Amino acid sequence: xxxxxxxxxxxxxxxxxxxxxxxxxxxxxxxxxxxxxxxxxxxxxxxxxxxxxxxxxxxxxxxxxxxxxxxxxxxxxxxxxxxxxxxxxxxxxxxxxxxxxxx
Amino acid sequence: xxxxxxxxxxxxxxxxxxxxxxxxxxxxxxxxxxxxxxxxxxxxxxxxxxxxxxxxxxxxxxxxxxxxxxxxxxxxxxxxxxxxxxxxxxxxxxxxxxxxxxx
Numbered sequence: 001x002x003x004x005x006x007x008x009x010x011x012x013x014x015x016x017x018x019x020x021x022x023x024x025x026x027x028x029x030x031x032x033x034x035x036x037x038x039x040x041x042x043x044x045x046x047x048x049x050x051x052x053x054x055x056x057x058x059x060x061x062x063x064x065x066x067x068x069x070x071x072x073x074x075x076x077x078x079x080x081x082x083x084x085x086x087x088x089x090x091x092x093x094x095x096x097x098x099x100x101x102x103x
Numbered sequence: 104x105x106x107x108x109x110x111x112x113x114x115x116x117x118x119x120x121x122x123x124x125x126x127x128x129x130x131x132x133x134x135x136x137x138x139x140x141x142x143x144x145x146x147x148x149x150x151x152x153x154x155x156x157x158x159x160x161x162x163x164x165x166x167x168x169x170x171x172x173x174x175x176x177x178x179x180x181x182x183x184x185x186x187x188x189x190x191x192x193x194x195x196x197x198x199x200x201x202x203x204x205x206x
Contacts, residue, residue: 041201098144
């Protein structure tokens, strides 16, 4: 499997962020072709030192890296990417793409 | 489920890092009580902009946040944490802890 992990830094207004994320972004992102599983963090995101600075972690699973590339290139992927700029503009997100295996 | 995601920044010597991670750290970390699943990234970790600056992503799953706290407090968790300081000293790691649910 391959995974897209998105870290959303703590927004100015968490309630506004959450409303947009859960009501608009998730339905948009769930339309992305090739998406096998979509998970989000619940409650706070911690770190061993305490506050992590991250508000929400999204984990999207695909069959492989080629499927992620195809997802980004699709109309649905472009719509979801454009939406991120609405509720998390600028450098308020970090995205990581990788093949994943159990050890 | 609850998840511990560890981002290891690109080390000075990737071969040395990998040897230690796969031969020493994984066997140590797999002893941590309550660990349900342990996954690592394979090959490079990308970002939409290209290089992510991250060498390896580790994802450890536990039943809930209490299980992660207990894991960190255990002798096996402490040994694994101490080992991280050997192969990834200083601020070369980021750790995120969160409850996770499918949407």
